Amino acid sequence: xxxxxxxxxxxxxxxxxxxxxxxxxxxxxxxxxxxxxxxxxxxxxxxxxxxxxxxxxxxxxxxxxxxxxxxxxxxxxxxxxxxxxxxxxxxxxxxxxxxxxxxxxxxxxxxxxxxxxxxxxxxxxxxxxxxxxxxxxxxxxxxxxxxxxxxxxxxxxxxxxxxxxxxxxxxxxxxxxxxxxxxxxxxxxxxxxxxxxxxxxxxxxxxxxxxxxxxxxxxxxxxxxxxxxxxxxxxxxxxxxxxxxxxxx
Amino acid sequence: xxxxxxxxxxxxxxxxxxxxxxxxxxxxxxxxxxxxxxxxxxxxxxxxxxxxxxxxxxxxxxxxxxxxxxxxxxxxxxxxxxxxxxxxxxxxxxxxxxxxxxxxxxxxxxxxxxxxxxxxxxxxxxxxxxxxxxxxxxxxxxxxxxxxxxxxxxxxxxxxxxxxxxxxxxxxxxxxxxxxxxxxxxxxxxxxxxxxxxxxxxxxxxxxxxxxxxxxxxxxxxxxxxxxxxxx
Amino acid sequence: xxxxxxxxxxxxxxxxxxxxxxxxxxxxxxxxxxxxxxxxxxxxxxxxxxxxx
Numbered sequence: 458x459x460x461x462x463x464x465x466x467x468x469x470x471x472x473x474x475x476x477x478x479x480x481x482x483x484x485x486x487x488x489x490x491x492x493x494x495x496x497x498x499x500x501x502x503x504x505x506x507x508x509x510x511x512x513x514x515x516x517x518x519x520x521x522x523x524x525x526x527x528x529x530x531x532x533x534x535x536x537x538x539x540x541x542x543x544x545x546x547x548x549x550x551x552x553x554x555x556x557x558x559x560x561x562x563x564x565x566x567x568x569x570x571x572x573x574x575x576x577x578x579x580x581x582x583x584x585x586x587x588x589x590x591x592x593x594x595x596x597x598x599x600x601x602x603x604x605x606x607x608x609x610x611x612x613x614x615x616x617x618x619x620x621x622x623x624x625x626x627x628x629x630x631x632x633x634x635x636x637x638x639x640x641x642x643x644x645x646x647x648x649x650x651x652x653x654x655x656x657x658x659x660x661x662x663x664x665x666x667x668x669x670x671x672x673x674x675x676x677x678x679x680x681x682x683x684x685x686x687x688x689x690x691x692x693x694x695x696x697x698x699x700x701x702x703x704x705x706x
Numbered sequence: 707x708x709x710x711x712x713x714x715x716x717x718x719x720x721x722x723x724x725x726x727x728x729x730x731x732x733x734x735x736x737x738x739x740x741x742x743x744x745x746x747x748x749x750x751x752x753x754x755x756x757x758x759x760x761x762x763x764x765x766x767x768x769x770x771x772x773x774x775x776x777x778x779x780x781x782x783x784x785x786x787x788x789x790x791x792x793x794x795x796x797x798x799x800x801x802x803x804x805x806x807x808x809x810x811x812x813x814x815x816x817x818x819x820x821x822x823x824x825x826x827x828x829x830x831x832x833x834x835x836x837x838x839x840x841x842x843x844x845x846x847x848x849x850x851x852x853x854x855x856x857x858x859x860x861x862x863x864x865x866x867x868x869x870x871x872x873x874x875x876x877x878x879x880x881x882x883x884x885x886x887x888x889x890x891x892x893x894x895x896x897x898x899x900x901x902x903x904x905x906x907x908x909x910x911x912x913x914x915x916x917x918x919x920x921x922x923x924x925x926x927x928x929x930x931x932x933x934x935x936x937x938x
Numbered sequence: 939x940x941x942x943x944x945x946x947x948x949x950x951x952x953x954x955x956x957x958x959x960x961x962x963x964x965x966x967x968x969x970x971x972x973x974x975x976x977x978x979x980x981x982x983x984x985x986x987x988x989x990x991x
Contacts, residue, residue: 623928635889
């Protein structure tokens with residue numbers, strides 16, 4: 458088992474494996490999303506309170522979920538790279554950051570658009586989830602800014618890993634403190650994110666979307682890590698041989 | 707030959723040593739302590755100028771404005787937390803010292819708080835008065851600032867350690883610290899607002915205290931790790 | 939077939955879905971672009987070094 462793991466962490470093996478694996482994640486992902494979009498938009502019954510506007514949930518919730526998951530991946534792989542000094546781990550963290558930021562942005566914009574018909578305003582500071590998500594975006598920007606400010610790759614890896622780990626604690630705390638704050642100020646109706654009482658006709662497309670997006674994210678991440686590995690290893694012999702050989706890619 | 711008896715240094719002797727050194731340095735350069743305080747006062751002045759001096763607005767926004775000003779002033783003073791050491795190469799000395807690095811980092815942070823956070827607490831009543839804060843609320847505000855600035859100094863030291871010596875480190879430092887500082891700001895300012903509205907505000911105080919204690923136990927390790935990384 | 943106007947919320951719902959699609963496609967495009975660029979730069983450098991010798 459360890460041998461497999463060691464081989465996986467070896468850059469040339471990972472490089473080849475990621476290329477093979479990525480489509481195996483993308484295809485089911487796209488299939489699930491296609492079902493989810495169709496069912497969510499056309500098959501799921503209309504919401505009692507929000508009418509058809511609630512259907513935004515089918516893109517908003519997966520985005521928000523991914524924004525959090527990407528951060529966890531970023532922080533945990535940074536931590537693994539820091540503690541066990543696995544270079545590939547740092548590459549994963551570096552690759553996850555822009556993806557996570559993109560989905561955070563998406564969650565914020567879809568949340569804002571959803572809010573317009575619901576609250577009558579494009580932004581509601583009183584909504585704890587929206588505000589926490591905004592702070593998460595700032596955390597991503599800080600992370601990426603720190604990475605680009607440090608020239609030495611290894612140093613940048615370690616410094617940003619520390620930042621991401623400190624940030625994890627912050628994500629949790631921000632969520633709770635913003636909720637307390639919003640309850641003080643009688644925040645507007647929270648966006649309905651569905652609970653156990655959700656009608657199955659509404660729930661299944663949502664689950665499909667979440668799962669589908671996760672697969673798709675995994676596929677995108679693998680490709681980005683692959684590029685990152687290629688870049689970091691650009692002066693090594695295996696890259697040289699691969700590039701010079703006829704079937705290199 | 708007589709062998710002098712060596713005294714084993716205590717666990718926290720490094721803490722007092724670094725704290726004392728920074729405090730002495732601050733004593734020699736009072737500007738370092740006074741500038742952030744002036745900044746604090748000026749930011750508090752900016753808001754009424756920009757938003758108008760209506761009494762209601764002042765009273766309502768007082769807690770928030772004072773807290774934001776305190777946060778910004780702290781950010782300003784954090785930049786030079788480790789910068790001076792970097793320039794004088796004493797950072798290397800800290801790193802190779804036999805004393806545990808988190809303890810030394812804590813010592814520097816303590817000195818920072820004593821020269822930035824604590825003065826803010828004492829200056830705040832004057833500015834609070836200009837915001838027509840009721841006298842009964844002022845002690846609550848001072849307490850929130852006291853607890854909050856402790857957290858801010860500790861969290862800030864992590865950011866300062868990560869960005870020490872970086873090109874344009876100041877802006878980056880602020881970008882890194884502000885998300886970490888938001889819960890503190892939120893708790894502090896809103897607790898004061900609650901007190902001003904005669905509501906129960908003890909939750910906020912406990913939360914601020916918890917935050918300070920948590921920062922106290924965890925931040926020095928992160929700062930130490932960051933210092934090692936930055937100095938490679 | 940359900941009413942495409944989504945009960946007057948059409949603009950909001952469709953813009954969200956369109957934006958999501960756009961972001962996903964954009965991410966995919968950027969990932970490919972970056973990979974091509976990195977690969978090309980390495981190829982150029984390695985081949986140049988090879989000839990230069």
